[in-house]
Amino acid sequence: MSAEVIYGSELSQQLKDEMKNEVAEIKKQGVTPNLTVILVGDDPASRSYVRGKQKASDYIGIESNLIELSSETSQNELLKLITQLNNDPNVHGILVQLPLPDHINEQSVIEAISPDKDVDGFHPVNIGRMMTGQDTFFPCTPYGIIQMLKSKNIPIEGKHAVVIGRSNIVGKPVGQLLLKENATVTYCHSRTKNMEQFIATADILIVAVGIPHFIDGTHIKPGAVVIDVGVNRIEDGSLTGDVEFASAKQKASYITPVPKGVGPMTITMLMGNTIKSAKNNL
Numbered sequence: 487m488s489a490e491v492i493y494g495s496e497l498s499q500q501l502k503d504e505m506k507n508e509v510a511e512i513k514k515q516g517v518t519p520n521l522t523v524i525l526v527g528d529d530p531a532s533r534s535y536v537r538g539k540q541k542a543s544d545y546i547g548i549e550s551n552l553i554e555l556s557s558e559t560s561q562n563e564l565l566k567l568i569t570q571l572n573n574d575p576n577v578h579g580i581l582v583q584l585p586l587p588d589h590i591n592e593q594s595v596i597e598a599i600s601p602d603k604d605v606d607g608f609h610p611v612n613i614g615r616m617m618t619g620q621d622t623f624f625p626c627t628p629y630g631i632i633q634m635l636k637s638k639n640i641p642i643e644g645k646h647a648v649v650i651g652r653s654n655i656v657g658k659p660v661g662q663l664l665l666k667e668n669a670t671v672t673y674c675h676s677r678t679k680n681m682e683q684f685i686a687t688a689d690i691l692i693v694a695v696g697i698p699h700f701i702d703g704t705h706i707k708p709g710a711v712v713i714d715v716g717v718n719r720i721e722d723g724s725l726t727g728d729v730e731f732a733s734a735k736q737k738a739s740y741i742t743p744v745p746k747g748v749g750p751m752t753i754t755m756l757m758g759n760t761i762k763s764a765k766n767n768l
């Protein structure tokens with residue numbers, strides 16, 4: 487078997503075209519959706535992601551503000567800036583690019599952002615809303631993954647979804663969204679024993695670990711859907727996922743590539759959340 491490849495880049499393009507029309511309508515009603523991104527320090531990967539967000543904003547017609555701060559910025563200065571943006575009625579989305587320098591407590595920063603402007607969906611209030619089935623900003627990467635599955639009419643209900651990785655921004659919330667779609671969810675992480683047994687029974691396998699080619703085709707269940715979240719820059723400068731694509735593709739029914747897979751959908755869902763926030767202000 488050779489899997490069908492799910493290109494997040496193509497689905498993103500469709501969704502961005504729809505969003506472009508939606509933003510034009512919102513503007514007619516006198517509101518310009520605004521996403522303000524704060525970048526602390528000069529990490530090249532962060533800079534590249536931020537560029538992607540600006541490009542998508544420009545395409546859709548969302549106003550994007552980039553606030554660049556030196557890596558020496560104190561936590562208090564950052565918190566003060568967030569308070570100002572919370573109080574600015576023209577700002578609909580606030581995103582603080584992670585990771586932050588070591589002297590800044592990430593959780594304090596996330597919690598300082600108003601839940602109404604937390605378009606990343608990282609604030610505990612929004613995570614709580616997601617877990618209790620309320621309408622909220624869903625975290626962008628997990629939400630994008632669900633959209634990719636739905637775009638191919640891949641059934642989720644009753645399926646065994648195995649999530650490898652339990653970070654707050656990817657692993658944990660993707661498991662929650664799959665649960666909401668009635669999957670039976672198993673989480674694996676660095677302390678999991680005999681992970682192969684879980685991989686072998688996964689109908690949907692989500693890999694979010696951050697290790698190049700962490701999973702290959704060996705234990706993948708024939709016909710499984712494989713979603714590769716990893717974005718790893720390797721020695722030759724190219725990007726690669728957490729899944730060894732060629733061997734996994736032989737076993738899977740659907741598989742996502744890296745690049746052009748989950749990454750573009752993350753950015754597109756961020757745009758969607760920003761539009762949702764602007765609409766709350768109409």
Ligand SMILES: NC(=O)C1=CN([C@@H]2O[C@H](COP(=O)(O)OP(=O)(O)OC[C@H]3O[C@@H](n4cnc5c(N)ncnc54)[C@H](OP(=O)(O)O)[C@@H]3O)[C@@H](O)[C@H]2O)C=CC1
Pocket residue numbers: 627650651652653654655656657674675676677678694695696697715716717718748749750752
């Ligand atoms: N495409 C996109 O839009 C995005 C991609 N990413 C990418 O996804 C990957 C994961 O990101 P993120 O979740 O933030 O990473 P984290 O480093 O926060 O989390 C990694 C997770 O993988 C688990 N893990 C590490 N080693 C092993 C192992 N040997 N066996 C099993 N589990 C292991 C960790 O377990 P434990 O908890 O036990 O330590 C942890 O839960 C990265 O490559 C990142 O670049 C991230 C965000 C968005």
Ligand SMILES: Nc1nc(=O)c2c([nH]1)NC[C@@H]1CN(c3ccc(C(=O)N[C@@H](CCC(=O)O)C(=O)O)cc3)C=[N+]21
Pocket residue numbers: 534535538581582583584585606626717725744745746747748749750752753
């Ligand atoms: N507050 C915050 N929110 C985030 O959503 C957030 C973050 N911090 N910190 C870092 C991670 C990582 N992340 C990615 C977004 C897009 C691509 C993406 O578009 N990738 C392209 C390739 C891009 C390239 O060529 O560099 C692709 O996979 O095709 C990847 C990774 C968002 N994150």
